[in-house]
Amino acid sequence: MSRPALVLASASPRRLALLSQIGIVPDRVLTPDIDETPLPGELPRQHAQRLARAKAAAAAAPGALVLAADTVVAAGRRILGKPETPELAHACLALLSGRRHRVITAVVLQGPTDRRTERLVESIVAFARLTDRQLRAYLDSGEWLGKAGGYAIQGRAAVFIRFLSGSYSNVMGLPLFETAQLLRGIGWELP
Numbered sequence: 001m002s003r004p005a006l007v008l009a010s011a012s013p014r015r016l017a018l019l020s021q022i023g024i025v026p027d028r029v030l031t032p033d034i035d036e037t038p039l040p041g042e043l044p045r046q047h048a049q050r051l052a053r054a055k056a057a058a059a060a061a062p063g064a065l066v067l068a069a070d071t072v073v074a075a076g077r078r079i080l081g082k083p084e085t086p087e088l089a090h091a092c093l094a095l096l097s098g099r100r101h102r103v104i105t106a107v108v109l110q111g112p113t114d115r116r117t118e119r120l121v122e123s124i125v126a127f128a129r130l131t132d133r134q135l136r137a138y139l140d141s142g143e144w145l146g147k148a149g150g151y152a153i154q155g156r157a158a159v160f161i162r163f164l165s166g167s168y169s170n171v172m173g174l175p176l177f178e179t180a181q182l183l184r185g186i187g188w189e190l191p
Contacts, residue, residue, distance in 0.1 A: 004112045006064070007066045008028070008068075009032050009059035011031040012174075015174045018174045022176055022180060024190070034058055036051055042079075043077060044102065045104055047070075047079055048072040048120065049118070051070035052105075052106035053068075053108055055068035055108070065110070066108075067179070069108070069173065071105040071170070071173045073096075073101060073103055075099070080101075082150075086139045089145075093139075093151065096149065097127055097130040098129035099126070099127065100125065101125055102123070103122070103166075103171045104120065104123075105120070106120050107121070107178055107182060109186065115186075117185060119178040121167055121170045122166060123165065123167050124165040125161060126161070126163035143156055153172060
């Protein structure tokens with residue numbers, strides 16, 4: 001019996017690279033067009049789950065297996081989005097400077113029979129206190145653009161991280177251990 005086509009419901013090149021790191025190449029990559037605006041009063045964990053489920057539903061195709069994820073950076077109850085301007089990125093980084101925050105990823109695997117399994121993964125990240133010079137240099141790099149919380153742990157921001165508890169790949173955008181467990185759970189053979 002042949003395996004179903006695997007659809008990655010994500011525009012993130014990091015998720016594609018992370019899957020490739022464990023030998024998984026999706027048959028298709030789709031970019032679900034969903035509104036990522038938090039709902040009034042929505043908490044970070046709920047937000048990540050809602051968006052991952054919506055992405056999976058938007059990318060559903062007959063006979064296909066859909067993998068979707070959403071990563072949220074949370075400072076307390078506050079959801080830090082993907083800043084679109086240097087000013088917004090500065091505000092995110094200034095808020096994270098010298099404190100801990102959570103990175104939450106919801107991973108959803110929607111089967112061809114509409115069976116859905118999911119995992120919610122949370123990591124704790126602590127930033128060192130950032131100087132004005134460090135902030136300016138990071139903002140000038142442009143690396144913050146399109147990144148939840150305004151930073152990429154796998155890039156220049158690695159020097160800001162003084163503590164990480166949990167999954168490094170989760171902070172990048174896709175917790176590999178949990179993703180592999182979901183795939184194995186439905187009988188997907190990993191290389």
